Amino acid sequence: MSSASEIGAAIIEAAANGDLKQLRAIRKKVNDEWEFRKICDEYSDFSTGRTVLHLAAGIGHFEMCKFLINSVGVHIDAFTYKRCTPISEAVKGGHNKIVEFLIKQGADDGIPNTVGSTPLHYALLKDNSELVELLVAEGALLDADSVDGTPLQIAASRGNLKAVKSLLYWEADPNFYAAVDDGPLVCAVKSRSLESLAFLLAAKANPNMYVSGLSPLGFAAKEGDTRFLKCLLRSNADPNLVQTDIYKPIEEAAMVHNRAAVEILFPVTARLPHYPNWTVDGIIEYTHSEEFKTMNEEKLTKCLTELELAGMHNASHKDYYNAINKYKRASLLDPSNPRWISKRSLWSSHMGSGGYAMIDALRWIRLKPDLPVPHHGGENAAAANVIFKKFLMAGLAFLLDPNNQEKCSAFGIGLFNYFALLCEMSSPLEILAL
Incomplete structure (x- = not known):
């Protein structure tokens, strides 16, 4: 191997195959240790940008990771084309021992990639409770937003009560969300996790706060399990909230024939003047009429x-x-x-x-x-x-x-x-x- 590019290609191939023996052999052929480290850091897989450390961490080769960091001294926070770090690759692969090792060696566990995902996001998406606990205890960013939402949104959307409790214990904000429109409360309702919903409300999540889309109460009104609706109403969710939604929660319930929810909301909902018969049966009947459909198509367009x-x-x-x-x-x-x-x-x-x-x-x-x-x-x-x-x-x-x-x-x-x-x-x- 006479050129740096040939050496780099051989290093990447050895890492992809998990061949530590070959990697050590390549190092012996490069007389200058500084040059070998430089090649390890600069050469990467052409299609993804993964360096040798990314590849070793991703496949879970602990001994190769130790060799690259302790003996070679490669850059521990190198980026792929999508700005993923070696610790992110280890988390995605579920290699807990390597994640812990990388953290002890000084890896930054809070670097987001191009879509905002950090190692904590990936640990939650993998439902890896051990890694979630490790990362939050090490000071991972709790309110980092990503294409999948914040860590708390991900935990709530997966009905992961243990993760919800852990994140709130470490003071994740129960009212923060941006990229994903469903707030943590809505995520809990959609995942049908009553325990997560109750825990979020106990942590002072605001049942009347949302940026767009249906309110938490609007989503709960469509659920057949009325415990979600009752839980939100007990926490002062407002069924008459002045908002830009086309439908009120009672209408959302009526449109899906959720009579039990309509009956719960009826005593606490102010009468809507365009309903000819303001009764439980009248509301359900009117929301399925042609008049209601035409009126709301016009309202939607406007x-x-x-x-x-x-x-x-x-x-x-x-x-x-x-x-x-x-x-x-x-x-x-x-x-x-x-x-x-x-x-x-x-x-x-x-x-x-x-x-x-x-x-x-x-x-x-x-x-x-x-x-x-x-x-x-x-x-x-x-x-x-x-x-x-x-x-x-x-x-x-x-x-x-x-x-x-x-x-x-x-x-x-x-x-x-x-x-x-x-x-x-x-x-x-x-x-x-x-």
């Missing part, structure tokens, strides 16, 4: 128009935070329309919030997974190709440096323009003029 206009107004005044909230609401009311998501990504990029821009970009891609590369013939072909190339280049630059505000903004604009091109909202030439 609401979406108002949200879009208000969001554009906020964005034009650089009030991107409120613009994003408007489009979050629009997306929940009209979930099959990816336009709301693409605009949220654009506004996040303008705010310099690279993680949130990427999160919404991934949501958009999930919603439209089969969209082809755009092909336009005629006079607009060249312009379409320029837009697509700009989007790809901006996306690559952002992935490599997601904390760079300039690259973040370019990525958001590129995504929005690419989406507009695909949906033919305007011609490519008009988009290029933006």
Whole structure:
């Protein structure tokens, strides 16, 4: 092996195969120990960016990890293309012994990757209670947001009462959520974990706080198990809350024929004037009438128009935070329309919030997974190709440096323009003029 690239390729192959003997043999052939360490740190798997330590940690090869850190001195917090660290790879693989070893050697267990996920997020997604306890005790970031939500949202959404208790014990905020619209209380209701719901409420989670979508009470009203509804009402959840939801909790219950929930909510819900017969039977009957359906289709269209206009107004005044909230609401009311998501990504990029821009970009891609590369013939072909190339280049630059505000903004604009091109909202030439 005469070149650094050949040595690097051999190192990566040995790590991928878990061949420590081969790795030691390669080291002996490189006379300069500093040069060997440099190659280990700089060369990585071409497709993922995993270094030799990432690969060793991911496959659970403890002795190789010890060799690389104690004998070679490789960089312990190296990044893959998606900014994942070796400790994240070990957590994802469920290799508890390696995680503990890396922490003792000084690995940073709070570094988020490009979608905001930290080792604690991955431990919760794997339902690995031992690692959750280890990471929170070591001071992991409890309120770090990610594409899957905060650690508390993940724990509640999986009905993991032990993790919910542990996170709250270490003072995770029961009212914080951003990227994922369902707050911890809603997550607990959706996972049908009454114990998690009760524990969150005891920890002062606000039953009337939410940014968009259904309130905790609105979700509980749709559940056949009315204990969730009763638990929230005992904690002062307000069934008459002034809000922008199209339906009140009692209507949510009636629309799914949840008579038991309607009966519980009826005595505490103020009469809605457009109901001709304000009784339990009358409410259920009216919510399934053609009049109700027509009225609410019109209300939905009006609401979406108002949200879009208000969001554009906020964005034009650089009030991107409120613009994003408007489009979050629009997306929940009209979930099959990816336009709301693409605009949220654009506004996040303008705010310099690279993680949130990427999160919404991934949501958009999930919603439209089969969209082809755009092909336009005629006079607009060249312009379409320029837009697509700009989007790809901006996306690559952002992935490599997601904390760079300039690259973040370019990525958001590129995504929005690419989406507009695909949906033919305007011609490519008009988009290029933006």
